[in-house]
Amino acid sequence: MAKTxxxxxxxxxxxxxxxxxxxxxxxxxxxFKKLIRAIPENxxxxxxxxxxxxxxxxxxxxxxxxxxxxxxxxxxxDNVKVEPNNIYVIPSNKILVATDxxxxxxxxxxxxxxxxxxxxxxSLAEVHQSHAIGVVLSGNGADGTLGLKGIKDHGGIxxxxxxxxxxxxxxxxxxxxxxxVDFILSPEDMPKQLLNLNDTFNILxxxxxxxxxxxxxxxxxxxxxxxxxxxxxxxxTYYKQTTIRRRIIRRMVILKLEKIxxxxxxxxxxxxxxxxxxxxxxxxVTAFFRDPAIFENVCNTILPELIKNKSAANPLRIWVxxxxxxxxxxxxxxxxx
Numbered sequence: 411m412a413k414t415x416x417x418x419x420x421x422x423x424x425x426x427x428x429x430x431x432x433x434x435x436x437x438x439x440x441x442f443k444k445l446i447r448a449i450p451e452n453x454x455x456x457x458x459x460x461x462x463x464x465x466x467x468x469x470x471x472x473x474x475x476x477x478x479x480x481x482x483x484x485x486x487x488d489n490v491k492v493e494p495n496n497i498y499v500i501p502s503n504k505i506l507v508a509t510d511x512x513x514x515x516x517x518x519x520x521x522x523x524x525x526x527x528x529x530x531x532x533s534l535a536e537v538h539q540s541h542a543i544g545v546v547l548s549g550n551g552a553d554g555t556l557g558l559k560g561i562k563d564h565g566g567i568x569x570x571x572x573x574x575x576x577x578x579x580x581x582x583x584x585x586x587x588x589x590x591v592d593f594i595l596s597p598e599d600m601p602k603q604l605l606n607l608n609d610t611f612n613i614l615x616x617x618x619x620x621x622x623x624x625x626x627x628x629x630x631x632x633x634x635x636x637x638x639x640x641x642x643x644x645x646x647t648y649y650k651q652t653t654i655r656r657r658i659i660r661r662m663v664i665l666k667l668e669k670i671x672x673x674x675x676x677x678x679x680x681x682x683x684x685x686x687x688x689x690x691x692x693x694x695v696t697a698f699f700r701d702p703a704i705f706e707n708v709c710n711t712i713l714p715e716l717i718k719n720k721s722a723a724n725p726l727r728i729w730v731x732x733x734x735x736x737x738x739x740x741x742x743x744x745x746x747x
Contacts, residue, residue, distance in 0.1 A: 427541065484498050525554075553581060570594050657687070700737070
């Protein structure tokens, strides 16, 4: 996998519009058609389609889909800048990643275990954060499930095709069973929900230092944080407030609540929602050898100095904080070994 760009450090995008990654395999063409027919021309959303194709298969997908919509359908060339009101299609025999709002292509590895949808979704999550949306449509296997988890962990929204409308239900079923899907819909019903989501991006200002204009909204946010502090014992006051507020809005969208004050009432009355919001705010992003340059310095410079004079009577103890399920802690152990 070293030959691809998927492990390179991604640059956060400054784009303030949603970017929807849509993955499909077997039966995906009909699902793609149904979805894009329902997309309005001025949705102010970008759509990127990733489909499993044989490496030697020359895809006519852009031409086929262009017959279904007035929205421009573009086959991706390297270093394409993502723009709203456009549909992008990955070419055959390529792996697609995103960085700073730019789509980059890499040769597809020969490894048969390659998962192009997961690879793209994970980079989409890292770059577009809460503006990333992942959609898994018809297909065999489990590609897309891990990617949807990454999108959700970074504050994005996730969709899967309902099993009754999928020609092949393995991929959406895998995603649904994993518990990472926010909306289960038919392809033709997804654009309407995507538009509703896009409206929520305007609830909060893009400036991280700004606050909602109405005092009632600001007070509602403060009361939500205060309530979580009392109920869960964790103070989120000093977390990045834009991230926290977008996470709260994400829950509002899923629950179809338009006012923050209404969500506060709902939160106080529903213990399961308190636990769900708490878990969402914890932001459980984790990875082996996260921040590779830092780990390289730790492995090659810091740990050897710490270990060289240690004896059994004078053990080295290391605390790895903020590591979610523990991949960073295992990474340190591997470095020491």
